[in-house]
Amino acid sequence: MKTLQTALSKDKISALFKEARFGIEKESQRVTLDGTLAATDHPNTLGSRNFHPSIQTDFSETQMELITPVANSPREVLEHLAAIHEVALRSMNKDEMLWPLSMPPILPEKDEEIIIAKLERFEDVLYRRYLARSYGKRKQMVSGIHYNFEFSPEMIERLYAEQTDIIDFETFKTEVYLKVSRNYLRYRWFITYLLGASPLSEEGYFTGCDDEVPDEPVRSIRNSRFGYTNHDDVFVSYRSIQAYVEEIEALVDQGVMSEDKEFYSPVRLRGGKKVSDLKECGVQYIEVRNIDNDPFAPYGITEKNIELIQLFLMYMLWLDNQDADKDQLLHDGDRLNNQVALERPLSQTAMKAEGLELLQGMKEMAEAVKLSDHLKELIAEVATSFAEPAKTLAGQLMTRVETGQSQHDIALEKGREYYEKAWAKPYQLAGFRDMELSTQILMFDSMQMGVDVEVIDRHDQFLKLTYGKQVEYVKNGNMTSRDTYIVPLLMANKTATKKVLGRAGFQVPGGKEFAAMEEALANYGYFAERGIVIKPKSTNYGIGITIFKDGASIEDYQAGLQIAFKEDTEVLVEEFLPGTEYRFFVINGHVKAILLRIPANVTGDGKRTIAQLVAEKNQDPLRGTHHRSPLEIIQLGDLEKLMLKEQGYTVEDILPEGSIVYLRENSNVSTGGDSIDITDDFDESYKQIAIEAVEALGAKISGIDLIIPDKTIPAIRDSRAYGIIEANFNPAMHMHAYPFAGKGRRLTQDVLHLLFPELPH
Amino acid sequence: MKTLQTALSKDKISALFKEARFGIEKESQRVTLDGTLAATDHPNTLGSRNFHPSIQTDFSETQMELITPVANSPREVLEHLAAIHEVALRSMNKDEMLWPLSMPPILPEKDEEIIIAKLERFEDVLYRRYLARSYGKRKQMVSGIHYNFEFSPEMIERLYAEQTDIIDFETFKTEVYLKVSRNYLRYRWFITYLLGASPLSEEGYFTGCDDEVPDEPVRSIRNSRFGYTNHDDVFVSYRSIQAYVEEIEALVDQGVMSEDKEFYSPVRLRGGKKVSDLKECGVQYIEVRNIDNDPFAPYGITEKNIELIQLFLMYMLWLDNQDADKDQLLHDGDRLNNQVALERPLSQTAMKAEGLELLQGMKEMAEAVKLSDHLKELIAEVATSFAEPAKTLAGQLMTRVETGQSQHDIALEKGREYYEKAWAKPYQLAGFRDMELSTQILMFDSMQMGVDVEVIDRHDQFLKLTYGKQVEYVKNGNMTSRDTYIVPLLMANKTATKKVLGRAGFQVPGGKEFAAMEEALANYGYFAERGIVIKPKSTNYGIGITIFKDGASIEDYQAGLQIAFKEDTEVLVEEFLPGTEYRFFVINGHVKAILLRIPANVTGDGKRTIAQLVAEKNQDPLRGTHHRSPLEIIQLGDLEKLMLKEQGYTVEDILPEGSIVYLRENSNVSTGGDSIDITDDFDESYKQIAIEAVEALGAKISGIDLIIPDKTIPAIRDSRAYGIIEANFNPAMHMHAYPFAGKGRRLTQDVLHLLFPELPH
Known part of the structure; x- marks a missing residue:
């Protein structure tokens, strides 16, 4: 079947050959920060495991299973895995983390202290009890990664069109995956050699009941016969889909396995919901199950190794071994894999020659199908791991162990490192840190509450959220169908x-709109003797605005107009409303947050200079740049220096204790201002006005800005106790979630409840 | 009360003194194009007179009453009056027009041929029967303008704050309007002199039953004692609101008048719904009723004369005559007005001295309150009408009559002129011709169907529509709450x-999005050997797009990418779908229109050059510029000339008979393309796909573009019989309403029915 290689090398096929769909499931044990198995239940912030699409428990209550959605590239699947990791970590008790190894931490002495997952469906519990009896609880505590892989269906279609042997497309597709699976089983020692990462067991893992134990260290206990495998009497052929299905069914019928899903093969054929569906549906994708958790990767696997496995699977299709005995491949594979798994991690592998041969073949494939330079370099890099076993994962672990650090200590160190990283910027979401902060927080909450998230357009902040059968699209965090x-x-x-607000009886600043200076000047009398604000019709961050709190002379009025007309062809002159501006965030008829924003400022201590005080305030982890933090770094630019100068200061002056100096006129958070939540400190009458005004505008979600002269005086709708200056249709949410002072308000959760009324509270 | 003038002159008051609110009601007789009273019923396209806010009938079935909404300037009220005129004219039989004079056209000999308005409510009919008996049908056929006027309430508030005589604000406000009304009644001869425009009656208007007839010509029959006035025994005092209300009530009680509304005073006090409400509500505005229809103004009154009346009303407040006897003012006013009304139109008025005195006073007021130069010039211009009576409206009419043209012929000529103007561009709406065409058509339909229209922001195409109690906002014609x-x-x-469409099972062009040239080039294989379109992600009018119908070499591919990357940082490469593009316009689950657009073209006749053919095609009244016509003028610019050159032509070539030459590659209507409605010529299967695709996107209104290789073959959703290339969220509607060929589709009416389900069909 050299013809297959020829077909795969054609431009129109090779381009698609590089495409694939990926999904990762990763198990990890939940432990305390000192590495003890957690004694707590699965976090209840994660909602019900009955439906949660991305965070489940596997065998034990402590064994978290993280499940990515289907992704179209190694990068994308890793982004989701990263995000789910952060959601899991930040949903757990603050003194818990995830154990970074496949091999479990030191387990409780007594088996009964290993708690089977507390699932609601009784059959799920029964199955786990059976597993505990059949394999022992300890063996079930081993964790790992399952790697789901699907070739581009269009690529398989085009390949199908190039051949005449098989008439039915579904049969052809199944044959493609059967070939890949058989070859993967035959050559999987290659993955075990490179990515095996379970060289040692912790004390008490193997017990007196075990007949035999491995001679540690090895490359991978998990992938050896001492690992997570079926009993010896289980053999299933991959020679045809019929054989595969029938032999699994027979094993279940004979009682050798309790259910289909007890078939622990390193490669499962997938399609439909049950194994028996495969005959009907054909193989849709495969699940590779022999990947150990990589303790050096924050999320258990690196992007490079996701690519490596893809490359290897591509090669398993490319490989020209049509004449080999199909069952013999599997027997050879099991033997060779067990052998490599039990080799000393820092020793040369006995399979080196075959390994280099495989790499040579992959290199040829890379040339033939025009893989990117990046992937060619990856092949070259892997070759060096055959020369230097210390470069393999097990090798790296054992190199450290040989310098005196125990595997347990390495795991502790890495686990804590990933824990710290997850908590460093709790307002961001790993994998999606380039997206808008409100969107990142909404994604976090969605994932936490069990709402499935798909990024439809990343640059455009466009999400698809699915809960049960309900689909909702969301842009920029709160632009929705509601x-x-x-x-x-x-x-x-x-x-x-x-x-609209004025006619509904709300207080809004009076004013006029002008398209020409002459017209505006002719109306000076209208604004004479009262405070006014002159602004371009489409204001942006306060540019072009002039405020005359106590009225303007005709000359001042003209000067203000000139400034505004520089920014826009239409200018508004509005009545100035005295008072303090508050942002009321209304969702679905409720005020969910009220925020006071004050201009960038520092408070003196009689010792430090203004520059030092600013530098210290900027240390706050909530402060950052480019709107990827809830607060912005305070700058000391020309505007700030001018503002200081007007108050008689320079940045080098020492500020008296307790005295506050403002560095900006405007209170925008984007120019270093402070955000202060005062939701609970407001008279109900103002909240009612905000709610009614948003209702008058017909909005479900709005951030409405009220100017209030004295918030201790209750408001009356038709009074001057307040004035509405703006209603925002895409109000920022992150500044409410992580304010400078006061209580954080999780508005993103309110948005989710508005979208999905059935979501539990 | 010199203090009043002092107060009005203060900057903060004078600015507001110039502001006012206006509303105009104008009656006109519906006649045929030869000036005969129409024998038809009120047009049924105008819906029910039970609620129609802007087009009603007054006394007779032929007497249309056009009612503007409240407006904030003379310009604005005239715009609405213009629009309502066009709606009325274009809703009438094509052989009918509006009679431009206050005096009716030649009336049928027999009174019973003057048909009383066929109103649904019996009491309305009874009232008209009473009027016919009490005044005679012929007198009730006289038409005119009612001018509703309200000062800025804020101005009155500020005036109120300047004085101490009156404690209650509402009383003060009522006193303001009482003073203006009394003075208006006293000096209204001034308006009769200038704007009186009913010098002659038509034959048969005065009948043998009349005791006495005027000695025609006069300035205004309508404003004289022979006109539309109450019987002599009606006198109502304006000395106080109590007197006004009680005296009217007494007249009704005594049976001198049948109802409040029979009080035909030249100024009515308004507030609340009935006269009796005035005591409770106070006066809110006044209704000036002595304005004759101006036959020289397309809409019965000019902007200048609306301003003149405003100026006059301002002066009636300004006037310092506190000590005059309040009832005597009215008696004097009636006498003087009747006298002026019955003067010969081309003679000097006996009131010239008082007139010039009034103008001098207005000039002083203009200086004191700093009126614009424009208004000062208006005062000066009016002064010349006192020197030259031929400049008054009656004077202008009589000047023409003296040259031999009858009043009837003048009316016919002007009526037909306004009729032609209304029909010249039936897709536009007078008063709002600067707005987007789809918005103009929607406004027309709204006004026709009796939906109240308010322009919230003209530049932004933002409308407020009200039907009954339901309010809907609409932007750009079809951006709605639906x-x-x-x-x-x-x-x-x-x-x-x-x-979204792809996952829902619709055919969309496959493709990829690239943010870098390198990435795009690496994917060349994916697109090799098939037709592709390379375009910037945010396309605009086809800029930066390259099409390779039969696939591209790697060099062509790169060149196309370079062009696209010049326009955007993200580029799409998509599968090319062969076929013809059709626009399906879907509203609320129905395909309401299907349009084929073809590039700018001309068809030869073997005689004329291409340039001549283009010039002829451009004569079509549907063609214009700047998107204010349903089709655009075909240009002969560089692009068109290049396109001709490629086909071996120059603009001076004579095109063979029947041969079609295209002047553009793209089919956009905006570059001179033709629009062809083919709604009725399409298989149901395609309509169903368009409907379902729009539903999948969740839209109520969308213009969705399908590429169809062969529309004679019915479509199947999951087939290559079609491909969806775009869905538009603000699709143009005007090109469907007035296509180049095929049937016009009134999508704007469908939008109105979607918004207001209770609107009658």
Whole structure:
């Protein structure tokens, strides 16, 4: 079947050959920060395991199983795995972390202290009790990675079109996956050699009941006959889909296995829900199950090794061994794999020659199908691991152990490192740190609450959320189907917003709109003798705005107009409303948060200079840049220096104790301002006005800005106790979640409840 | 009360003194194009007169009453009046027009041929029967303009704050309007002199039953004692609101008048619904009723004269005559007005001295309150009308009559001129011609169907529509509350749209998105050997797009990418779908229109050059520029000339008979393309796919573009019989309403029915 290689090398096929779909499932034990198996239940913030799409428990209550959605590239699947890791870690008790090894930490002496997962469905518990009896609880505590892999269906279609041997497409596709699986089983020692990462067991893992124990250290206890395998009497052929299905069914019928899913093969054929469906559906993808957790990777596997496994699977298809005996391949594979798994980690492998041969073949394939330079370099790099066993994962672990650090200590060190990393910026979400912060927080909450998240367009902050059968699209965190098309358009138009609110009886600043200087000047009298704000119609971050709190002379008025007309062809002159501005965040008829924003500032201590005080304030982990933190770094640029100068200071001045100095006129968080949550410190009357105003605009989600002269005086709708200056249709949520002071408000969760009313509270 | 003038002159008051609110009601007789009173019923396209806010009938079935909404300037009220005129004219039989004079056209000899308005409520009919008996049908056929006027309430508030005589604000406000009304009644001869425009009656208007007839010509029959006035025994005082209300009530009680509304005073006090409400509500505004229809103004009154009346009303407040006897003012006013009304139109008025005195006073007021130069010029211009009576409206009419043209012929000529103007561009709406065409058509339909229209933001195409109690906001003609916020965001993102449609099982072009040239080149194989389209992710009018219908070499591919990357940082490479593109317009689950667009073209006749053919095609009244016509003028620019050159032509070549030459590659209507409606010529299967695709996107209104290789073959959802290339969230509607060929589709009406399900069909 050299013809297969020829076909795969054709441009129109090779391009698709490089494409694939990926899904990763990864188990880890939940432990305390000192490496003791956690005694707590699965975190209840993660909702019910009955449906949670990405965070489950496997055998024991402590064994978390993290499941990515299907992804289209190694990068993408790792991003999801990273995000799910952070959600899991930040949902656990603050003194717990994930054990980074496949081999479990030191287990309790008594078996009954290893708690079987507390699942609701009784049959799930029964199955685990059976496993405990059949294999022993300790063996079930071993963790690892399952790697689901599907070739591009279009590639298989095109391959199918190139041949005439097989008439039915589904049969052809199944044959492709059968070939890959058989070869994978035959050559999987290659993966065990490179990625095996379970050289040692912890004390008490093997017990007196074990007939025999491995001679540690080895490359992979988990992948050896001492690991997580079926009993010896289980053999299933991959020569045809019929054989595969029938032999598994027979083993279950004979009682050798309790269910299909007890078939612990390193490669499972997948399609439909049960093994018996395969005959009907054909093979849709395969599940590779022999990957040890990589303790050196924060998420148990690196992008490079995801690529390596893909390359290896591609080669398993490419490989020209049509004439080999199909069952013999499996027997050889088991033997060779067990042999490599039990080799000393730092020794040369007996399979080196075959390994280099495989690499040579992969290199030829890489040339023939025009793989990227990046993947060619990866092949070259792997070759060096055959020259230097210390470069393999087991090798790296044992190199450290030989310098005196125990495997347990290495695991502790790495586990804590990943724990610290997950908590360092709790407002961000690993894998998606380039996205808008409100979107990252919404994604975190979705994943935590068991809502499935798909990024439809990353650059555009466009998400697809699925809960049960309900699908909702969300853009920028709170642009949803719950609001109507016209409402944000109304809110985007300041004049229209004021008209609607004013007619509904709310207080809005009076004013006029001008398209020409002459017209604006002719109306000076209208604004004479009262405080005014002159601004471009489409304001942006306060640019072009002039405020005359006590009214303006005709000259001042003209100067202000000139500034505004520089920014826009239309200018608004509005009545100035005295008071403090508050952001009311309304969701579905409730005020969920009220925020006060104050300009960038520092408070003196009589010792340090302003520059030093700013530097210290900037140490706050909530402060960052480019809107990827809830607060921004305070700058000391020209504007800030000018502002200081006007107050008689330079940055080198020492500020008296307790005295506050402001570095900015405007209170925007984006220019270093502080955000202060005061939701609980507000009279109900103001909340009612905010709710009713948002309702008058027809919005479900809005951040509405009220100017309030004295918030201790209850408001009346038709009074000057407040004025509404703006309603925002895509209000920032992150600043409420992580305010500078006051209580954080998880508005993203409220958005999710608005979208999915059936989501449990 | 010199203090009043002092107060009005203060900057903060004078600015507001110039502001006012206006509303105009105008009656006109519906006549045929030869000036005969129409024998038809009120047009049924105008819906029910039970609720129609802007088009009603007054006394007779032929007497249309056009009612503007409240407007904030003379310009704005005239715009609405213009629009309502066009709606009325274009809703009438094509051989009918509006009679431009206050005096009716030649009336039928027999009174019973003057048909009383066929209103549904019996009491309305009874009232008209009473009027016919009490005044005679002929007198009730006189038409005119009612001018509703309200000062800025804030101005009155500020005036109120400047004085101490009156303690209660509502009383103060009522006193303001009482003063203006009394003075208006006293000096209204001034308006009759300038704007009186009913010098002559038509034959048969005065009958043998009349005791006495005027000595025609006069300035205004309508404003004289021979006109539309109450019987002599009606006098109502304006000395106080109590007197006004009680005296009207007494007249009704005594049976002198049948109802409040029979009080035909030249100024009515308004507030609440009935006269009796005035005591409770106070006066809110006044209704000036002595304005004759101006036959020289397309809409019965000019902007200048609306301003003049405003100026006059301002002066009636300004005027310092506190000590005059309040009832005597009214008696004097009636006498003087009747006298002026019955003067010869081309003679000097006996009131010239008082007129010039009034103008001098207005000039002083203009200086004191700093009126614009424009208004000062208006005062000066009016002064010349006192020197030259031929400049008054009646004077202008009589000047023409003296040259031999009858009043009837003048009316016919002007009526036909306004009729032609209304029909010249039936896709536009007078008063709003600067707005987007789809919005103009929607406004037309709204006004026709009796939906109240308010322009919230003109530049932003933002409308408020009200039907009964239901309010809907609409932007750009079809951005409404019926669609959700997220749907247009989804459609705006081409990648997201394709993902959603693709997963729902629709045919969309396959493809990939690239952010870097290198990445795109690495994927060449994916696109090798098939037709592709390379385009910037955010395309705009086809810029940066390259199409390779039969696939591209790697060099061509790279060249296409370079062009696209010049326009955007992200580039899409998509499968090319062969076939013809059709726009399916879906509203609320129905395909309401299907349009084929073909590139700018001309068909030869063997005689004329291409340039001549283009010039002729451009004569089509549907063609215009700047998207204010349903089709655009075909240009003969560089692109068109290049396109001709490629086909071996120059613009001076004579095209063989029947041969078609295309002047553009793209089929956009905006570059001179033709639009062809083929809604009725399409297999149901395609309509079903368009409906289901729009539903999959969650949209209520969408223009979805399908590529169809052969529309005679019915489509199957999961087939290559079609491909969806785009879904538009603000699709143009005007090109469907007025296509180049095929039937026009009034999508704007469908939008209105979607918004207001209770609107009659």
